[in-house]
Amino acid sequence: MSHTNLIEVRDLTMRFGGLTALDALNMTVRQGEVLGLLGPNGSGKTTFFNVLTALYKATSGSIRYDGAEIIGRTPQEIYRSGVARTFQRSRLSLSLTVFDNIVIGDYQHMQHGLVFNLLQRKAFRAEYERCVERVRELLQIFSPPLVSRLFEPVETFTMIDRRRIEVCRALMSQPRLLLLDEPSAGMTHDETDELMQDILQVRSRMNQLSVVLIEHEMNVIERVTERCIVLNYGRKIAEGSYAEITADPAVQTAYLGEAA
Amino acid sequence: MTHKHAFPLSLLVAAFVGLTVYVWLFLHAESQIAVAALVAVAAVAVAAGRRWGFTRRFEEAALASPTLSRSLSLLSALALIAAFHDSHFVLLMLCAVLLYATACLGLTVQFGYSGVANFAGAAFFGIGSYATAVMAAHTQIPHLLVILLSGLIAAVIGSVLITPVLRTRGHYAALVTIAFGILFKTFLEVNDVLGGPQGLQVPGMQLFGHALNDGAPFGTADTSFYVSYALLSLGVFALVYALVSALERSWIGLSMDVVRTDETAAATFGLHIARWKVIAFTTGNFFAGIAGALYGLVSGFVAPNNFTFADSLLMLSIVILGGLGNIVGLLPAAMIVLVLPEKLQFIQEYRFLLFAALVIVILLFRPQGLLPRTTRIFFRGESSR
Numbered sequence: 001m002s003h004t005n006l007i008e009v010r011d012l013t014m015r016f017g018g019l020t021a022l023d024a025l026n027m028t029v030r031q032g033e034v035l036g037l038l039g040p041n042g043s044g045k046t047t048f049f050n051v052l053t054a055l056y057k058a059t060s061g062s063i064r065y066d067g068a069e070i071i072g073r074t075p076q077e078i079y080r081s082g083v084a085r086t087f088q089r090s091r092l093s094l095s096l097t098v099f100d101n102i103v104i105g106d107y108q109h110m111q112h113g114l115v116f117n118l119l120q121r122k123a124f125r126a127e128y129e130r131c132v133e134r135v136r137e138l139l140q141i142f143s144p145p146l147v148s149r150l151f152e153p154v155e156t157f158t159m160i161d162r163r164r165i166e167v168c169r170a171l172m173s174q175p176r177l178l179l180l181d182e183p184s185a186g187m188t189h190d191e192t193d194e195l196m197q198d199i200l201q202v203r204s205r206m207n208q209l210s211v212v213l214i215e216h217e218m219n220v221i222e223r224v225t226e227r228c229i230v231l232n233y234g235r236k237i238a239e240g241s242y243a244e245i246t247a248d249p250a251v252q253t254a255y256l257g258e259a260a
Numbered sequence: 261m262t263h264k265h266a267f268p269l270s271l272l273v274a275a276f277v278g279l280t281v282y283v284w285l286f287l288h289a290e291s292q293i294a295v296a297a298l299v300a301v302a303a304v305a306v307a308a309g310r311r312w313g314f315t316r317r318f319e320e321a322a323l324a325s326p327t328l329s330r331s332l333s334l335l336s337a338l339a340l341i342a343a344f345h346d347s348h349f350v351l352l353m354l355c356a357v358l359l360y361a362t363a364c365l366g367l368t369v370q371f372g373y374s375g376v377a378n379f380a381g382a383a384f385f386g387i388g389s390y391a392t393a394v395m396a397a398h399t400q401i402p403h404l405l406v407i408l409l410s411g412l413i414a415a416v417i418g419s420v421l422i423t424p425v426l427r428t429r430g431h432y433a434a435l436v437t438i439a440f441g442i443l444f445k446t447f448l449e450v451n452d453v454l455g456g457p458q459g460l461q462v463p464g465m466q467l468f469g470h471a472l473n474d475g476a477p478f479g480t481a482d483t484s485f486y487v488s489y490a491l492l493s494l495g496v497f498a499l500v501y502a503l504v505s506a507l508e509r510s511w512i513g514l515s516m517d518v519v520r521t522d523e524t525a526a527a528t529f530g531l532h533i534a535r536w537k538v539i540a541f542t543t544g545n546f547f548a549g550i551a552g553a554l555y556g557l558v559s560g561f562v563a564p565n566n567f568t569f570a571d572s573l574l575m576l577s578i579v580i581l582g583g584l585g586n587i588v589g590l591l592p593a594a595m596i597v598l599v600l601p602e603k604l605q606f607i608q609e610y611r612f613l614l615f616a617a618l619v620i621v622i623l624l625f626r627p628q629g630l631l632p633r634t635t636r637i638f639f640r641g642e643s644s645r
Contacts (some may be wrong), residue, residue, distance in 0.1 A: 053528055079530035091528075093521035096514075097635055104518050107530045110511045117510035118503055124510060128638050153635050169529070 004031045005064075006177060006210050007052070012061035014047055014234070021047040023234035024061065029177070034203060034211045036225035038245070040254055044234035045214045046088060049179050053085055054078045065177075080108055084170035085179035088214075090162045092169075094155040098146060101154055101165055102135045105172030138168050141205060142198055160191045164198060171202065178202075178211045184220055196220050218246075230254065272321045273332065280336040283595070284343055286603070287350050295603045319631065322588075324640060334498065341490045345476075351486035353599060355558045358493040359551045361594040364578045365497075365504045365587055366547030371576070372585030372633070373513060374540035375520035376425065377434040380441035381575035384545040386567030387414040388552030390448070393460040393562045403465050407496075407553040414549025415542045422541060426534050441569050448564035459563025462556045465489070473560075489558045496554055500547050504587055507543075509638045516540055517636075574598075577619045583629030593630060 007029035014022040022044045029035050037045050050056045052063060054075040063070050070078060084105065092101050111117070117124055132150075139147045143164040149157075154165060163183055170178055183199070184192040196219075203211070203224070215221050221228060222242045230238040230245055232254040238245045245251050282302070289295045309315035322329040344350040363385050370376045378384075391410035395401055401409070424436045449457045464473030465488075472488045507513050518526045519536045526533060556562045578597050582589025601614060622629065 055524065055528070075527040076530045076532055079528060085528060087525070091522050091525040093518055093525075095521065095633075095635070096517055097637075100514055100517070100636060104514060104526075104529055104531075107515070110515075112511060112515070114512070117512045118506045121506060125639060151635070151637055173529070 005029065006031045006066060008062075008064040009048075010062045010064075012048075012051065012063060013059045014044070014051055014056060015059045021234050022051065022058070022061075025231070025234060025236060027229050027236055027239070029210055029212055030227075032208055032210055033227055034199075034213060034225045036221045036228040036242070037212055037214045037231065038216075038221065038228055038251075039231035039237075043231040043254075045231055046181055047234070048231075049085060049181055049212075049214070052078070052179065053083060079173070082173075082176035083179065084173050084175035084177070086163070086166040086170055086181055086183060088181040088185055090159070090166060092154045092162055092165060095153055097151045097153055098139075098157075098165055099132065099135055099150045102138065102168045102172050103131050105169035106131070106134075108173060135168075135172070138171060142168055142171070142201060159186055160195065163187075163195065167198065167202070171206075176208070176210065178209055180211065180213045180215075182214045182216065184215060184217045192217055192220060196224060199224050269321075269325065269328070272318070272325065272329065275318055276329075276332040276336055280339055283336075284340060287340070287344065287353075287599070289603065292604070292606060299600075299604075319588075319634070323634065323637075326640060334494075337494050341487060341494070345480075345487050346482040346484055348484050348486055351484055351490045352558070353602060354490050355486065355493045356555070357591070357594045357598050358490070358497045359555045359558070360575060360578065360598060361590045362493075362497045362500050362551035363548040364575055364582070364590045364594065365500050366544035366551070367575055367579045368544075368585060368587055368590070369504060369507065369516075369547070370540050370544035371579060373508065373516040373520065374537055376537050376541050376544075377576075378437050378541070378544065379434050379569070379572050379576065380421075380437040380444065381548055382567040382569070382571035383441040383444040384414045384418060384548040385552035385555065385571070385575075386444060386448070386562070386564075387417055388549035389462075389556035389562040389567070390454060390460070391549070392553040392556045393462045394454075396463050396465075396557065397460070403467060403557065407550050407557075410553035411546045411550035414552070415546040418541060418545035419538075422538055425541065426537060438569065441572050445564050445568055448567075455563070457564060459561060459566075462560050462562060464560065465492075465557040467492070486558075489554075493554060493558065496550065500550070501587060504547075508587075509636060512539070513636070581619060581622055581629055583631040583633055585633035586629065586631050589629055589631035 005028045009025055009027045012022050012025040013020065025044070025048070037048070039045055047056065051058045052070075054070075054073055054077070058071050061071070065081060065083070070081070073081075111127065135150065136147055139150070143161070146161060146164065154162060157165070167180070167183070180199070183195050187195065199211070199213070199220075200223070202209070213221075213225060225242065228238075228240065228242055228245045229236055230248070230251050232250075237250045237254055238248040240248075282298070286295070286298050289298055306315070309318070341351070341354065344354070363381055366384075367378055367381050370378045388407075388410040391413045392406050395406045395409065396403060399406075421436060421440055425433045428436060448454055448459075454460060464471055466472070467488070470477060472492075473485055475485045476483045476487045515526075515531055515536055516539075518529075519531055519533055523533050559566075574597060578590060578593045581597065582591075582593035596618070604614075626632075
């Protein structure tokens with residue numbers, strides 16, 4: 001197994017006024033691994049995703065992606081370099097169809113010309129039909145029941161289906177790095193299990209893909225991830241396998257507080 | 261193509277004929293009692309249609325056979341123009357309805373698809389009118405080209421607003437457009453070159469060497485010369501409608517919808533928010549501009565008072581009343597907003613009161629408008645279901 005680093009984070013700091021959300025964070029994401037990102041609420045996990053995808057601009061520090069500095073790039077550039085994500089609170093366009101929401105994931109390969117879109121309708125239709133086929137294939141692999149409902153608006157779907165649609169949208173661009181922000185949030189026990197199967201499925205189909213998974217469900221972390229990093233107050237307090245981090249006293253303190 | 265919908269095509273045709281006859285009766289009605297009766301009939305028909313699902317099935321049937329329903333709509337419009345070939349007044353009104361609806365197609369691209377609220381629709385309409393007035397009077401450019409150029413001028417002047425509109429969000433962006441609309445009207449009033457408050461005369465239109473004001477080259481002796489203008493307005497509306505309809509069912513429409521519904525998600529998936537808003541804003545102003553250009557030629561006269569903030573509100577109320585983002589609703593909404601007050605003479609002075617009340621009632625009881633936008637299906641009648 002290769003251990004080249006896809007992401008190298010060095011001294012990354014993100015301050016919001018007086019609040020330090022990331023405090024000189026150092027960490028790496030390796031090529032092709034599933035990395036679990038843990039930590040109590042407010043420990044900076046989602047902030048890290050937002051800095052990585054350039055929604056926030058880091059106060060200081062560096063993120064190297066495939067060897068190149070990416071702090072200062074726009075979200076659009078980050079997307080084009082192969083990073084796709086989901087959001088903790090679903091960010092789908094509810095009035096649009098499943099197809100619409102997934103196909104936009106491959107925005108970089110769409111043709112946007114006015115002439116092509118408005119006047120060359122035959123050519124557009126051919127491209128459209130290729131896209132329908134691709135979305136179908138993707139759904140067939142990851143959530144077959146959704147295939148027959150491709151043209152229904154997303155607002156008619158349950159929370160777990162919406163999460164799946166979000167994951168498919170992220171996969172549609174064939175990313176190199178997939179960021180999953182607490183996919184099990186708000187799900188029942190059974191749904192969490194299903195979702196875990198989905199992630200394992202993604203994993204087995206695309207072994208080149210690196211995944212960073214923010215998660216509170218410990219059994220998801222245990223079964224899905226190969227390595228974990230625990231954050232607290234924006235700092236890395238532990239790193240290692242699931243067994244290692246759960247045995248770490250610093251982690252236990254962060255979650256349960258000091259022993260009396 | 262499959263025709264397995266529960267709504268036979270003959271009924272679809274019958275519904276179109278019925279609607280055409282109704283509009284004919286409505287435009288024809290002179291007495292206040294007849295007008296009031298027709299309004300009551302419409303209210304009952306709409307309520308009943310909704311109650312028994314007829315309206316929805318009609319809409320679905322129309323969506324399932326797009327070519328047929330478009331041809332039928334076009335035929336209805338032609339039939340109405342033919343029926344009123346000798347009435348200056350009605351034809352002028354039809355022109356206004358068609359051209360306002362064309363401008364509203366532009367506003368739909370801006371507001372309905374991309375979420376850029378433009379409260380200066382009448383200003384861009386007016387820029388088109390004034391540009392045409394100047395060009396038609398002082399240059400030899402063919403008039404069809406003048407219309408096109410006027411649209412471009414409206415789009416270019418609109419780009420002055422792009423930076424402030426993009427830098428502000430939501431209500432603040434709307435305020436920028438309101439300020440522009442008022443600025444535009446005031447500028448016209450104090451500017452002597454453009455005729456000041458009196459406005460400018462617009463020469464009659466020349467089309468392929470034929471002067472439209474000399475009378476229609478066809479029909480009987482009593483055929484109004486406005487028939488040519490009405491046909492031209494219909495042509496412009498149909499063309500812009502076809503473009504906007506293609507735009508909605510394309511990657512452009514999809515991108516605009518995603519930008520409107522979630523800017524954060526859009527940026528994360530590579531969409532340039534500013535770029536799409538600029539495209540929507542410019543395209544919309546272009547359509548409003550060409551509509552205004554033809555309107556100037558039709559009315560033969562442009563003045564600042566035709567392009568006030570109230571007119572901008574009128575346009576937005578058509579867009580919202582018809583069903584935000586649904587271009588099918590624009591024509592009926594334009595009919596209601598523009599023709600109804602003309603017909604109901606006794607409320608003439610209260611027309612703004614009427615449509616303000618109407619918009620409030622609609623937003624209270626039916627926030628998505630008369631014909632709510634339907635879910636986008638790129639191509640119907642194929643295996644994708």
